[in-house]
Amino acid sequence: MQRRRWITTPLALLAAAALAPAAQAQADYPSRPITLVVGYPPGGSVDLVARILGPELSKQLGQPVVIDNAGGAGGTIGAQRVAKAAPDGYTLIVGSNNEMAIGKLVNPALRYDPQRDFTPVGLIAGQTMVLVAAPHTKVKTLDDFVALVKAHPGKYSYGSSGIGTGLHLAGEMVKEAGGLFMVHVPYRGVGPLTNDLIGGQLDFGVFVLSSGLPQIRAGKVNAVAITEARRASAAPEIPAFSEHPAFRKVNIGIWFGLFGPAGLPAPVATKLQQAFQAAMASPELRRKLEEAGARPAPGGGKPDEVLTAYQKVEQEKYARIVDFAKIRSE
The missing domain is CATH 3.40.190.10 (Periplasmic binding protein-like II)
Structure with missing residues (x-):
């Protein structure tokens, strides 16, 4: 019995030692630059929104936020890249309804699920x-x-x-x-x-x-x-x-949200959401979004829950249109 306890105790210590660096990394987050993926070439509406959000997010997190344009396939190449990224908070995406809601409806073979494979951070704006x-x-x-x-x-x-x-x-x-x-x-x-x-x-x-x-x-x-x-x-x-x-029933727009990969640790997700809320409260950021023709998302509520609910409602709307027009990707 004593021998069994002697074996178990070192194993438990080893497990705790292995978890310690990960816990420390989460507590220190962020300790290096963050990559903000945009699934489109420079100059488009998603890129513009990301470049408005990036500096404010950087200010709140205390680390550089670097825009990475990974264009192609209606934004889905960039989204797939983020879905497969390490869930450590250092790879995020400014996604639009194309890749974060519509893509899977018109192409069931898409290699990611917009609702399952991402951690929602917050709704940025609509246009x-x-x-x-x-x-x-x-x-x-x-x-x-x-x-x-x-x-x-x-x-x-x-x-x-x-x-x-x-x-x-x-x-x-x-x-x-x-x-x-x-x-x-x-x-x-x-x-x-x-x-x-x-x-x-x-x-x-x-x-x-x-x-x-x-x-x-x-x-x-x-x-x-x-x-x-x-x-x-x-x-x-x-x-x-x-x-x-x-x-009278025509009501559809483009929207932009901030997402990370699925499985972001709770401390990292919380820090991101707090930084996002603070960034979105900036009058300068909101002014720039409005000048670009976008409508900043209203404040209030938990940002991740607001984005999740909005994404679900919008996807239901898109599903009806896709079914009506029999839209399928080529």
Whole structure:
């Protein structure tokens, strides 16, 4: 009996010794730079939000926050990388609804699950989308748009930044609500989409508001309506689809959240959430988000729980649109 106790005691001591460094690392977190992954090239809306959040998060955590653009496959390459990263709090992602909600719906073979394989930190902001018309259509109002497309079913096309993106789903929601028949043309980014609109090869396009506003204000395209239920403070002159009797249920936007890999230790997750809340309370950060056309998430509640609930509700909305339009990734 004594011999058994003698063997057990060193084993217990060894186990405790092995756990000690991990516990100390969690207590010291963060002790080195943090990588903030963006699943898109520089210059897009997700990248812009990450670059606004990064400095404030760095200030709160006391360590550099380095942006790492890992673009490709509608944000899913970057998301997959973070899902497989060590759950130590040093690899995070600013994700959007494309890769954190829609991706799995349009591609069941996706190698990660947006709700199972990530630790939610907090909801950063939302942003509306806008449907624009090419000059050759002569469409300047929502009534013009409805009359033209209904008079010529299947003749007109609209472009988005790719199959299964939030922009694509917004276009399909508009089609469903209005009983319209338009051909969807997917593009690899808003650059070629913009060029074809201005050049007259495409009739309509769906943009994130911050991407579409420069072209709208330069008079190169005409704004038809925004896709969220209320007008945007960044462009209050553009009506919302919901103001038209046929489109009252149209309400869809882009959103941005901060996530880590699944299994973040509780002390690390708590520190991240506290730093996130403090960063989001910064008037400077909120001003920059608003100037970029985004709507900062309201405060209140635990940030991880707010993001989880929002993600679930949005995914249910997307599932209905994906089913209606029979969207599947190529």
